[in-house]
Amino acid sequence: MQFPSELLESAVNAFSRLPGIGRKTALRLVLHLLKQDESEVRAFSETIARARTDIRFCRNCHNISDADTCTICTSPLRRQEIVCVVENIRDVIAIESTQQYNGTYHILGGVISPLDGVGPEQLHIEDLLQRVRNGRIEELVFALSPTIQGDTTIYYIQKRLSDTELRITTIARGVAFGGELEFADELTLARSLQNRMPVDTYVMR
Amino acid sequence: MQFPSELLESAVNAFSRLPGIGRKTALRLVLHLLKQDESEVRAFSETIARARTDIRFCRNCHNISDADTCTICTSPLRRQEIVCVVENIRDVIAIESTQQYNGTYHILGGVISPLDGVGPEQLHIEDLLQRVRNGRIEELVFALSPTIQGDTTIYYIQKRLSDTELRITTIARGVAFGGELEFADELTLARSLQNRMPVDTYVMR
Numbered sequence: 095m096q097f098p099s100e101l102l103e104s105a106v107n108a109f110s111r112l113p114g115i116g117r118k119t120a121l122r123l124v125l126h127l128l129k130q131d132e133s134e135v136r137a138f139s140e141t142i143a144r145a146r147t148d149i150r151f152c153r154n155c156h157n158i159s160d161a162d163t164c165t166i167c168t169s170p171l172r173r174q175e176i177v178c179v180v181e182n183i184r185d186v187i188a189i190e191s192t193q194q195y196n197g198t199y200h201i202l203g204g205v206i207s208p209l210d211g212v213g214p215e216q217l218h219i220e221d222l223l224q225r226v227r228n229g230r231i232e233e234l235v236f237a238l239s240p241t242i243q244g245d246t247t248i249y250y251i252q253k254r255l256s257d258t259e260l261r262i263t264t265i266a267r268g269v270a271f272g273g274e275l276e277f278a279d280e281l282t283l284a285r286s287l288q289n290r291m292p293v294d295t296y297v298m299r
Numbered sequence: 300m301q302f303p304s305e306l307l308e309s310a311v312n313a314f315s316r317l318p319g320i321g322r323k324t325a326l327r328l329v330l331h332l333l334k335q336d337e338s339e340v341r342a343f344s345e346t347i348a349r350a351r352t353d354i355r356f357c358r359n360c361h362n363i364s365d366a367d368t369c370t371i372c373t374s375p376l377r378r379q380e381i382v383c384v385v386e387n388i389r390d391v392i393a394i395e396s397t398q399q400y401n402g403t404y405h406i407l408g409g410v411i412s413p414l415d416g417v418g419p420e421q422l423h424i425e426d427l428l429q430r431v432r433n434g435r436i437e438e439l440v441f442a443l444s445p446t447i448q449g450d451t452t453i454y455y456i457q458k459r460l461s462d463t464e465l466r467i468t469t470i471a472r473g474v475a476f477g478g479e480l481e482f483a484d485e486l487t488l489a490r491s492l493q494n495r496m497p498v499d500t501y502v503m504r
Contacts, residue, residue, distance in 0.1 A: 112328050121389065142340065
């Protein structure tokens with residue numbers, strides 16, 4: 095693509111470095127912004143810069159936070175003794191959107207994946223073990239990807255905690271609600287048969 | 300979606316106001332930026348703001364420009380007597396990418412569309428007529444959308460210029476190179492039969 099202006103080209107380049115945004119989409123976004131009020135574009139640009147400068151991470155659970163400790167960790171309404179272990183912040187937002195979970199979180203920042211050079215020391219695992227040792231935590235609920243890497247991570251953490259009396263669970267996997275059996279993949283269907291459960295626990299509360 | 304931080308939420312809102320970007324994509328983009336160096340995000344945000352403040356539009360053809368007159372209008376290598384009339388800047392970039400056109404442009408900013416409240420006075424049509432009257436222009440090549448609105452716009456401009464001896468053409472429409480006949484839509488195929496041309500003019504030069 096040949097651009098009639100260097101400023102346009104650098105703005106398009108800036109946008110196209112974002113994940114999933116190609117040069118054509120980037121051009122569309124920049125041309126859209128050029129049509130907006132100058133004050134609005136200024137506000138857009140400042141919001142982005144401020145997010146990067148001012149957003150902090152909770153020192154307890156590593157969730158995104160406006161303060162040193164996040165609102166979930168400090169809330170008196172949340173059960174501090176249950177900790178849901180997730181890979182990233184998107185998972186927290188997904189679980190929060192269900193409005194069915196009233197415990198706290200711990201964000202690992204990924205899963206153990208030796209092939210990608212991610213070992214336990216690259217993740218927030220030591221912090222989690224420390225949180226457990228500091229007491230008060232009764233249950234860890236793992237909500238990691240159902241992959242070898244996710245399973246390895248659960249196994250590793252479980253091993254490290256084998257001397258405690260912690261209850262360690264994972265979220266249920268199975269055929270989705272509204273999912274048709276014939277379209278479910280074999281692994282999911284097989285696991286959901288293995289992990290079948292009494293009908294009286296199944297009803298949604 | 301419930302966000303753990305107001306700063307995150309406002310950054311996501313800012314991105315999701317862009318066309319074609321939903322809240323999930325916006326969240327992905329913001330989380331990506333949070334992982335980048337602070338200086339890089341600052342540069343991104345400044346590039347966007349600067350593009351809006353400093354990009355100007357050529358007073359001759361309304362193309363995006365870093366100066367009052369764009370590089371195409373001032374280039375001695377371009378034929379100033381041929382003007383390609385297009386809807387927007389993306390069209391200019393598309394035509395420039397072919398490297399087959401060495402005339403100049405005129406960007407209308409849209410096409411006449413009464414249903415959308417766009418009349419001739421909302422477009423850069425008067426400027427175009429003025430350019431023609433100032434002399435030196437010998438041919439207008441219309442490259443507008445093949446819609447009723449595009450055709451109306453061509454018809455309107457042609458009428459207004461009926462007192463001149465200007466040559467008025469439009470780009471050829473037909474089955475695309477590499478396009479299979481069976482997949483061409485009926486209108487395109489019918490038009491490309493009507494506008495059939497001698498084989499000796501067809502060969503690409």
